[in-house]
Amino acid sequence: MPSWASAAAILGALIPAATAPAAPAPFYANTFEKAPTAAAMTAVGRALFFDRSLSASGKMACASCHDPARAFGPPNDLAVQRGGADERHYGMRAVPSLMYTQNIAPFTEHFFDDEGDDSIDQGPAGGRMWDGRASSAHDQARLPMFSVFEMANASADAVVEKVRHAAYAARFRETFGGKIFDDHDLALKAVLMALETFQQSPADFYPYSSRYDAWLRRETSLSASELRGLAAFNDPAKGNCARCHPSAMREGAFPQFTDFGYAAVGAPRNLAIPANANRRYYDLGLCGPLRADLAGIKKYCGMFRTPTLRNVATRGVFMHNGVFHHLRDVLRFYAERDVRPQLWYPRAPNGSRRKFDDLPLQYQGNVDVAGPFGRSPGDAPALSEGDIEDIIAFLNTLTDGYVEPRR
Template identity: 75%
Template sequence: MRVLRAIVAARCTEGIPALVVGGTLIWMAAAGVRSAASDDAPFYANTFGKLPSVAAMTDIGRALFFDASMSASAKVACATCHDPRHAFGPSNDSPVQRGGSDGRRFGLRAVPSLMYAQNIPPFTEHYFDDEGDDSVDQGPAGGRTWDGRAQSAHDQARLPLFSPFEMANASAAAVVTRVQRAGYAAQFRDTFGDTVFDDKALAFKAVLMALETFQQSPTEFYPYGSKYDAWLRHETSLSSDELRGLAAFNDPAKGNCARCHPSAMRKGVFPQFTDFGYAAIGAPRNLGLPANSDPSYYDLGLCGPLRTDLADKKEYCGLFRTPSLRNVATRRVFFHNGVLHRLEDVVRFYAERDSRPQKWYSRGANGATLKFDDLPMRYQGNVEPLAPLDRHAGDSPALSEADIKDIVAFLNTLTDGYEPRQAR
């Protein structure tokens, strides 16, 4: 028997509370039927000719998500970059994917997984964790993308639809015209009302809402179906290497990973493997990233250049949002700049960043290691200093090779699609 897997999340989007219960969007602010989306109605207020059902919006959202004709090049769908066979992350080991009007322009960052993303709270600079000591300001947290600049899945969807590196649409009207020509146009009208296409702004809102609703579908986006979840539900056992890996992952004297990637059940809620907070891990510069061929280009995360509202907060330079580690073993690119390609190397980087920096960073003209080579010197003080990232050159690494292998074995238990009967 499956125990309750759904998460109950109360959201406050654009000031309007919308309640999501087990993937079902319940409008708190549903207003009467109005015809124009261009007025100031809150996003979740129903302004369609018909009250769309969650099931119908999920189906439309899925069709949109897989539809390459939604892009200017007619080559790039959301699913091209967010492949469902790879936890809605990238299917290849390229650090960035191509898009744009000709389908050939390179992006700037690694594609994140979209699974479990609906649990990310809206961005705030002052996060108070309601589970722990709620009087402690934990600093910036939440928001979509690596720098949290999008507040919700529908805000987020605007970015790829218009980004010159991604789907490169010139306008909302251009998106709507493409949808109108798609095979599912009739289904779209059935869902949102016969006249939905008469008002381009209204139809575009329907596109965003359908994409957002699809991304809340529990079976596809938050199944809680990994071996580790089965173990938490007492349906299976973990092998001895997986158990040792879990212990090293949690142990403050070893990995100390759970400090930022929490692994324990809290109040009956399955762990998300992220605290939604921001940290500067000091990932090495990726010379394979086309944007980095310009030596003066730095992706500084929270303080820019993609995010623009916090450019003055120098203490935020180099900080990126902690990703969930659920399904991380399905990836072949790691960190915001896709610099690492093997999970084992990511864990080894944490173990050796400070004890063996020469293994991870480039060298200057005089042969000296340029530690934190993806951050200008003036921001290097922002880099995370606590365990396991607290060693000095020449110290023994924070984790042994055996610990690293065990942690990787444990991280492999976080992949969805596990059947308890296959238990080893």
């Protein structure tokens, strides 16, 4: 969401509707009978987010997949969740956390860093979803509501009818105007805007309340192991993790642990995803098939948006395809992918190892080979077992909800 829109949504100072009849009003224009306040939209959005009746099955809310107890990430350790009208359709990707997504800019193919060296095209960045195909949280909310794999509503009318009969219907009318349910398009817009505004709520979605944040504020100390982990995380000769998951304050802003860019790290194929039973199906991220507009642009195949590592220790499933279930496995994968590939990729029918088995051969050159990757088989890994333990200890300091014990 552009920052003007975010500011408008947060302040509740909505832009007046355009009077020109031809062009449709911009999404954030106030086309409601009553100008909704951010606080009222947040309250309605929260109710919508937890409402199971907003699905064809009547059993699935946004919160069923985005569990607030686990940083609005998956509620369990399954690679993909089940949804749909009969709750039997499997999704194609792991559920991402919804926290710290408030600053995601709309997708661009050419990102220039105006705070660093602004002459370097850093390639694709931004956008929502693992492949950036949704440009804002409200565009995004449409997708699960109508996806056959998720909430599977047949139409906007179906959603609006459910809201009209929900326990919070009166609050919805108070927020957007008494006649809001008479116009289904406008009511759907109200639903999407309320969900988006709720996801902008700092206390729920970006509290910066981890031990690491407390340490950055000089309110607490980190253990020796956690400090070694942070150093190894940052060290270009070790984890080099901060290259894509920045860990430092920047111009007074707390780090997001993602640069919102895209990379192919070559995660192994996950046969626990039913779609992968089809040997010809590949989830190639930016170049499709879930995202359609960049299909055929070979240099993008295999790239996914770098996720934030805030609250990562609350997850039971990692990477876009949920192939890993323990942070230790993720760390070992980073350390060993190129030096001990036999531990990470299966044998092909002819007995050879098939490295990067979730990418067709012609795209394997897209895989990132700079540190911690890029050594040769048999070389020492970039991270020792001790480094891995320390980095895990450090990643555990990124979980929100830390309260300094009373002295």
